Amino acid sequence: MDDRKKETILFVDDEESILDVARQYFERKGYQTLTAGNGVEALKIFENENVDCCFTDINMPEMNGLELAENIRMRDATMPIIVMTGYPSLENTIQTLKNGVVDFLIKPVNLKQMELCMLRVMQQRGLFVENVLLKEEVKSKERLEELNRELLYKVDELNILNKIMGSFTATVSTTDIFKRAVDVVLEITPADRCMFYVINESLGEPFEVASAEKGKQGGKKTIHPDLCSPPSIPVDEQPDDHAALLSRVILEVASDELPLLISENTGVRGLPRELMSVMIVPMKIREKVFGVLAAVICEGGVRFSEKDLYYLSFMAQSAAQSIENLALYENIYENLFATLYAFVNAVEARDLYTRQHSSRVTGISMILGKQLECNGEELDILNFAGHLHDIGKIGIRDDILLKPGQLTSEEFEKIKAHPVIGANILAQLGMWEKERQIIRCHHERFDGTGYPDGLKQEQIPSLARILSVADVYDAMASDRAYRKRMDEELILKIIDEGAGTQFDPKVVAAFKYVYNQGTILRYMESSLAEDAGHCSNNKE
């Protein structure tokens, strides 16, 4: 025996006899039954009772079956309504179906037929409801998953932004900041290589101060050598090498002051195809572009997205902020000096022979300065200018700077630009006026035949006259790409003969005095030994 509670069925007909017959039949079968004489009565029942299925006649007073069906449908779209009509027509059929009626029977109907029809529509309803519920469930599951994804995405983003902001907490110098910035970009984006370039009008080309490569960190990737060589180091003297093409785009970004994202490089802006994806953002300090952060993908299927560009921009902003903070809260002069000196080291590192040249020139200048009774301030200036006197060489291409043979006159003209370039770099920073003058004048000659301005005698700042002797001495006393170090006697002779023409005689006299005392040679020996130790320690 089926003890399941059977459905409640509502019969709507204006013919009482039909209602009676139906009620008796279905009650006998164990169903609950309700009856109504027209649509209005039926709706009232719907308001108060739980109806599972409705049989209705079409033609009835007050509200016909079709109106009733429509009203029911508005309350409950899943309610099965079976229409019974004595005059079936196509129009009627269409209309009934439109109103949400699920089936119809043609009068006179037999009771068994009614029951079968009811069972069928109830089953359909069950499936329909189940389907709707399932859909709802899937929908809410999908929504939940989407929310979860959004949440993870936000958490991810927040973590990355935190990572960027936290990158510089332990940095103590601007060079640390550059290094840290490129390292973190490799961690948070799919970049194969990230570079930080300083942009300076005097340099012409962007100057790379820090870079990081995925292959070198995790050993995961090998980067095409051309693509990852910094623009400042020309590849085989090719004018159109990849690095130079990238340099040009970097300069465009710096002058437009707008970030650039080339997600899928198809050769746009003249970039070599080997750079599959590129992004470059300008870095501003006090509203002026100071440098750019650039990242490239050289292999694999991943490309940079807007999100990566957002992270790169955020990184550039954070780095700029940190540099400003360092400058504000620590010592602006020391930090900028450290940065500038890092440039000089980078220039000297390009040439094995000039390694530590600036440092030795400073040491000898200080010895001479003390001998000539310079005061503390003058010695400080000499120290600063000595370290940075050749900083302008950043702007000179390696193929000229490192050329082992004789330079052409055109190449020599380029080399001669370095005192002016160096002075301009400092001028841009708006500081160190006296130091700037010395850097500009360190190749002037006492007789007025030097460069860049052809100044003579007292027109040349006295500290530049000291630096000039130290500079020439170190150049002669150390090995060069094109010759071995010169014989000491010959060096002394050249310096002595240069008194009054190339050099200030007073400085030459001081030089000879300290030289004869052995001070210069002792200094050179200890300095060269220190450098040799430093080189072997760093040998890879």
Ligand SMILES: [Fe+2]
């Ligand atoms: Fe120089």
